Amino acid sequence: MSDRFASPVLQPVKLGGLQLKNRIVMAPMTRSRADDAGVQPDYVADYYAQRASTGLIVTEATNISAQARGYTRTPGIWTEAQIAAWKRVTEAVHRQDGKIFLQLWHTGRMSHPDMHDGSLPVAPSAIKPHGQIRVHEGMKDFVTPRALETDEIPLIVEDYRRAAENAKVAGFDGVEVHSANNYLLEQFVRDSTNLRTDRYGGSLENRLRFPLExxxxxxDVWGADRVGIRISPVTTTPGETPLDSNTMATFGAYVAALSDLGLLYIHEIEGVTQLSREEVNGVNFAELRQRFSGAYIANNQYTLDLAEQTLAAGDADLFSIGRPFIANPDLIYRLASGAPLAEAPKAYWYGGDATGYSDWPAMG
Ligand SMILES: Cc1cc2nc3c(=O)[nH]c(=O)nc-3n(C[C@H](O)[C@H](O)[C@H](O)COP(=O)(O)O)c2cc1C
Structure with a gap:
């Protein structure tokens, strides 16, 4: 076993005004343990607290409203019961001296009528995603969503504001706006999923209007130094083709506008989420990073070696790791000591109970 406790990636660091234990972030991961009312069970607090040795935890994506829901058993932050359940989580993480941000989510077209009493999901434009979605009765084909009316869009902005306020009540240290993986915000940004002709579509400036609002x-709720955002310029989900006719121009302008707002960090999925780290469609991660004045959290298939190389090259500030956290609550210790990593069978990723979730042992 190697001794890498002195690794620069594992040393304490400041993120804005927050003191973090190290440069590793637990990436947001949907685990689908909430009940049908979007309330997290008690053992979710154990799961996150067990992982509090990481510098920062970003929670699983959390629905800002009933309309935002896409997948079965995902948590929310719009009811009192949901807020109370999250409060148990933040208190448990803080008892371990950890830091935790809530990821704010609206799935848009990546949803299904089964999640909305038979009504259609909403989106910038009526364009059906490829593939299937996990709803109460298992996997079902996506449907063609309903295009939002112009006057509905400011109401969704207000839903985000309320969700951000609720996250504060629940005791989070900050929030991450989920603008990745082709959920609602990214559906507005991309020119293949936004064919609107009102002030929220057409020109790049118009496509960025809703996400920036x-x-x-x-x-307004948190101050810019407690707000991050997640983006995935290269990701093609839910298809195989690029979602944008000029990805670099789109995301260059987006990142520059986010920088002007003084945001705490951008959290970039480098490549196709979970699958590859390639810089395709003219995307250049380093250039995007240079357009942003705040911190840069890099994600996708990071190991400690790759994080060390990237940090030494000055290409990222923090590194988020997803899948290895599922079966290794003490991942930080294992990376430092070179101890072997446990592997979680995929059957435990989504759904079920505490088994394969909050019962993974730490090393002795
Ligand atoms: C089970 C699972 C659930 C995920 N849920 C989310 C999510 O809720 N929000 C999000 O932004 N990304 C989500 N992701 C993507 C991860 O945050 C991350 O980008 C991806 O796993 C690549 O990082 P890794 O190679 O370190 O696992 C999920 C990934 C997995 C495996």
């Missing part, structure tokens, strides 16, 4: 509303 959301970010500003969340900043």
């Amino acid at each position: 959301v970010v500003k509303a969340v900043i």
Whole structure:
């Protein structure tokens, strides 16, 4: 076993005004343990607290409203019961001296009528995603969503504002706006999923209008130094083709506008989420990073070696790791000591109970 406790990646660091234990972030991961009312069970507090040795935890994506829901058993932050359940989580993480941000989510077209009493999911435009979604009765084909009316869009901005306020009541240290993986915000940003002709579509400036209104509303509640955002310029989900006719121009402008707002960090999925780290469609991660004045959290298939190389090259500030956290609550210790990593069978990723979730042992 190697001794890498002195690794620069594992040393304490400041993120804005927050003191973190190290440069590793637990990436947001949907684990689908909430009940049908979007309330987290008690053992969710154990799960997050067990992982509090990481510098920062970003929670699983959390629905800002009933309309935001896409997948079965995902948590929410719009009811009193949901807030109370999250409060148990933040208190448990803080008892371990950890830091935790809530990821704010609206799935948009990545949803299904089964999640909305038979009504259609909403989206910038009526364009059906490829593939299937996990709803109460298992996997079902996506449907063509309903295009939002112009006057509905400011109401969603207000839903984000309320969700951000509720996150504060629940005791989080900050929030991350989920603008990745082709959920609602990214559906507005991309020119293949936004064919609107009102002020929220058409030109790049118009396509960025709604996401930036959301970010500003969340900043009103938290201050820019407690708000991050997640983006995934290269990701093609839910298809195989690029979602954008000029990805770098789109995301270059987006990142520059986010930088002007003084946001705490951008959290970039480098490549196709979980699958590859390739810089395709003209995307250049380093260049995007240079357009942003705050911190840069890099994600996708990071190991300690790759994080060390990237940090030494000055190409990222923090590194988020997802899948290895599922079966290794003490991942930080295992990375430092070179101890072997446990592997979680995929059957435990989504759904079920505490088994394969909050019962993974730490090393002795
Ligand atoms: C089970 C699972 C659930 C995920 N849920 C989310 C989520 O809720 N929000 C999000 O932004 N990304 C989500 N992701 C993507 C991860 O945050 C991360 O980008 C991806 O796993 C690549 O990082 P890794 O190679 O370190 O696992 C999920 C990934 C997995 C495996």
